[in-house]
Amino acid sequence: MEIGKQIKKYRTEMKFSQEELSEKIFVSRQTISNWENNKNYPDVKSLLLLSSLFNVSLDILIKGDLEEMKEQIKKEDIDKFKRDGNIFTILFILTMVSVVPLIKFMEKYGFIIWSIIAIAAMYYAIKVDKYKKNNNIQTYREIAAFLDGKNLDEVQKHQEYGKRPYQKCAIVIGFSLLTIVIAIIMVYILF
Structure with a gap:
């Protein structure tokens, strides 16, 4: 799963702590930690907020995780x-x-x-x-x-x-x- 790495990469590039990022996209700090440790995926709303905040396209943000996300959604x-x-x-x-x-x-x-x-x-x-x-x-x-x-x-x-x-x-x-x-x-x- 690449999305956890991507979130952590862009979060550290923007010098946000997990707490700061969680406040900006309206989730808990634990949720950010779970995403970065590949314990679960962000929902669509969170992905859109992350994409906008990091100023990257969804394609770049989720990279190769699309099939896994489809399976999880299913x-x-x-x-x-x-x-x-x-x-x-x-x-x-x-x-x-x-x-x-x-x-x-x-x-x-x-x-x-x-x-x-x-x-x-x-x-x-x-x-x-x-x-x-x-x-x-x-x-x-x-x-x-x-x-x-x-x-x-x-x-x-x-x-x-x-x-x-x-x-x-x-x-x-x-x-x-x-x-x-x-x-x-x-x-x-x-x-």
Whole structure:
């Protein structure tokens, strides 16, 4: 990784301490140290500020690190997708399972609590959907490949593209049936 060397080189040429540089680009001194020791990369905003402050182009600043940065960005995207997907899954299950007990035992307050959980689930559903659209992944196979950090070849992409409408329909029907079954079981248990 060259970017750590580049940051240190330009910082020392301009006679900035790590603390002074950190103040100029609005990060902590520890962050500058981590960059210079190649523990992590600056984000895009920080790179632009560094480029402007050092009066060098981004090309010169990042040199050969472009591919590594792409990989790190992709890894960060995968981690965010996994985290938001897990949160959505938990909230979705909680939404399905909690509706009947909350309304039965807490009446209108239970409905308010359930509504908040449902809104949070919708928020994370929208975030997950944005990840899927930004990375052009919709089917199970495309998502699995994305989570593994791999890309499908052209033939596989075309096959998966043809499956998209059917999988969406199957997912809607499956979750609808699951919701109905859970609601019936909850009504049976609680009433």
